[in-house]
Amino acid sequence: MKTVAVIDYGMGNLHSVSKALEHVADANTRVIVTSDPEQILAADKAVLPGVGAIRDCMAEILRHGVDEVVREVVATRPLLGICVGMQVLLDHSEENGGVECLGLLPGDVKFFGKELRDSEGSRLKVPHMGWSPVSQVEPSHPLWLGVDDNARFYFVHSYYAHVASEAMVVGRSEYGLGFDVALGHENIFAVQFHPEKSAANGLQLLENYLKWKP
Template sequence: MAVLAIIDYGMGNLRSVSNALLRVAPAGDRVVLTSSPEVVRAADRVVFPGQGAARDCMREIVGHGLVDAVLDAAASRPFLGICMGMQVLLAHSEENGGIDCLGVYPGTVRYFGRSPRDPLSGERLKVPHMGWNQLQQSRPHPLWSGILDLSRFYFVHSYYVAPAETGLVAATASYGVDFCAALARDNVFAIQCHPEKSAEAGLQLLHNFARWNGKPA
């Protein structure tokens, strides 16, 4: 019996993530919502969700004593970052004049801007980017199994990830600019959208994660 831990640091609608994973996890596996570093360290798989501001996220992770547990999980077992849980894996965010993040990967989290425009139509785009958008898969990965390229996922965000290494990019999306919508390396997969709100494609991604051995292929 495997244990899948969802890290609870007080930010985000974690109940939707938990309910979605309970639907797709293998029979007998446990899905636990926890703020305990010890439980995170003992889990077989770890989900790191979140929404809101990077500064608040980092403050709560530190306040809950979870930094080392998150870093350990990202270095050692199947790890899924969702939304803010993807962004703070990078070194730095432009938010609020600049904030240092966890630094698992080099790169910056950038603001879409006050009034981005569609490059084809010139139409102004609203920020935050909110709603359904296509994901273009950049390369094969076990978490894309059963998910057609250009499937639509649900996004809510004002900032996007710009990793310093193009090899980290696992999918892109377009909203005024083409941006990294998913990144992957070794045992880590992180995605900007909310798979728990993304209908069948999102549930398939969570299904795949709940069975993933942490190897990229």
Template sequence: MQRVAVVDYGGSNLRSVVKAIEHVASAQFSVEVVGTPEALRNADRVVFPGQGAIGDCMRHLSAQNLLAALRECVRTRPFFGICLGLQSLMSSSDEDGGTEGLGVYPGQVHHFRTAAGPAADGTPRKIPHMGWNEVHWTRPHPVCTGVPSGSRFYFVHSYYVAPRDEGIVLGRTDYIDTFASAIAEGCAFATQFHPEKSAAAGLQLLANFLRWDGRG
């Protein structure tokens, strides 16, 4: 039995993530919400979802002594970060007056207003970026198998990641500017969009993640 740990980050969308994973998981997987370092380290796979304010998220993780365990899991087992679970991997975020992230990858998290501008037809862009949009893969990856480049996924966010190493960017999306909507490096895979809310394409990513051996 493989243990899939869904990180309890103090937010509210955990159940929808768990249900989506259970929908695509076979009987060999056990999916549970975890909130201790020991439970994280005992997991075979880790899913780190998130929505809301990164400051609240990081404070909760720190209070639960999860920071070191999360940094370890990103490097040692298949790891899927979702929304804040992607943003938290960067060095810091502009949100909440400046918030330190896990620092797994050098890079910043910026508000869309730093790149604000109208659409090509002159229509003002709305912030947050909410709704369906295309993701264009920069290279093949096992978690993307069967999901064509240009597939549409569901987004809801006002901040985007800008990793220092462009080589880890796996997916790009156009909204106000072209931003990194997915990254992958080693055994880590993370998306700005919500696969659990993205119908068949999102479920395919989650199913692929459960089959993935953690090698790109």
């Protein structure tokens, strides 16, 4: 029996993420939601969700010791970061006046801006909320298996990732500007969008994650 641990540090769509994973898991895979470091480190894979302000997420991550647990996880097994759970893996975020993050992926989290406009000059609302196509920068990555290029995923965010190395970028999207929405590096795969809210495409990505062997 394989185990996937959804890391509970008090900030994330734990129920919807775990239910989506259970929906695509095979009979030999168990999904648990846990804050117990021993259970997380005993699992075959882990998922780091996150919603809300990054300052609050990082505060809870540090308070629960999840920072050290995540570092141990990515050293030996796969980790999937979702939404703010992706952003906290980077070095620094502009949100909340500036927040230092985990520094596992070189890059920064930036604000879309109050004057964000589309290609025709029309003002765009921030947060970016709704369905947007994702261009597969690395279409051969196993997590894109069965997912069409430019398939649409569901987003809710005011801040976006900009990584230091193009080699880590697996998917990109646009909302007034181009930004990195799927990152892959060694045992880490992380997405800005919410696969658990992205219907068939999101479920396919989660199923691919459960089968992924970096």
